[in-house]
Amino acid sequence: SQQGEEDPQALSIQEGENATMNCSYKTSINNLQWYRQNSGRGLVHLILIRSNEREKHSGRLRVTLDTSKKSSSLLITASRAADTASYFCATIGFTGGGNKLTFGTGTQLKVEL
Amino acid sequence: EPEVTQTPSHQVTQMGQEVILRCVPISNHLYFYWYRQILGQKVEFLVSFYNNEISEKSEIFDDQFSVERPDGSNFTLKIRSTKLEDSAMYFCASSVGVVSGELFFGEGSRLTVL
Numbered sequence: 001s002q003q004g005e006e007d008p009q010a011l012s013i014q015e016g017e018n019a020t021m022n023c024s025y026k027t028s029i030n031n032l033q034w035y036r037q038n039s040g041r042g043l044v045h046l047i048l049i050r051s052n053e054r055e056k057h058s059g060r061l062r063v064t065l066d067t068s069k070k071s072s073s074l075l076i077t078a079s080r081a082a083d084t085a086s087y088f089c090a091t092i093g094f095t096g097g098g099n100k101l102t103f104g105t106g107t108q109l110k111v112e113l
Numbered sequence: 114e115p116e117v118t119q120t121p122s123h124q125v126t127q128m129g130q131e132v133i134l135r136c137v138p139i140s141n142h143l144y145f146y147w148y149r150q151i152l153g154q155k156v157e158f159l160v161s162f163y164n165n166e167i168s169e170k171s172e173i174f175d176d177q178f179s180v181e182r183p184d185g186s187n188f189t190l191k192i193r194s195t196k197l198e199d200s201a202m203y204f205c206a207s208s209v210g211v212v213s214g215e216l217f218f219g220e221g222s223r224l225t226v227l
Contacts, residue, residue: 103156
């Protein structure tokens with residue numbers, strides 16, 4: 001698989017439920033980030049977790065990172081219709097060229113009323 | 114809140130024409146980037162720019178592409194002799210530096226090559 005593969009590719013849930021998205025990557029990373037993209041819009045940074053961290057919280061978001069398995073998960077609790085969007089994980093390696101992000105394929109989340 | 118702005122939001126051009134996509138990064142940021150997203154595909158890194166020079170570029174960023182920071186605020190992507198496969202959403206981004214890792218993206222410029 002390529003660097004940054006999310007699963008599931010699509011997820012449909014009811015408002016109020018939790019949504020979990022997973023991401024796997026192949027190479028060593030400096031940090032892993034999650035971004036959100038509403039249809040036809042730009043990417044919005046959600047949360048960053050560094051390679052020496054295992055879990056991080058931000059509001060209704062919880063991110064975990066398992067560097068031994070090269071995987072991360074994003075949990076959105078108590079989802080809302082406004083959370084409907086595509087979610088991408090993106091990794092940064094150890095290059096000297098600034099913050100070059102390698103994006104995953106994304107999970108399309110649909111939260112229904 | 115400071116934001117990255119991009120113009121135009123949508124540009125339609127004929128194959129073989131040159132296009133320039135413009136970006137105004139966040140003012141105190143030092144690193145600037147272009148990414149692109151072909152419809153239905155991954156967001157792909159094109160180039161990063163720091164201290165008035167390219168710091169890294171991908172295989173996609175060949176001689177057809179160039180970037181420039183013509184003044185203290187604008188950051189441009191020029192695509193020469195456009196091809197059908199250049200049709201994509203092009204995103205500009207900026208970051209303070211390497212430590213934080215967070216990139217701030219613009220809303221994108223949709224390029225359609227006919």
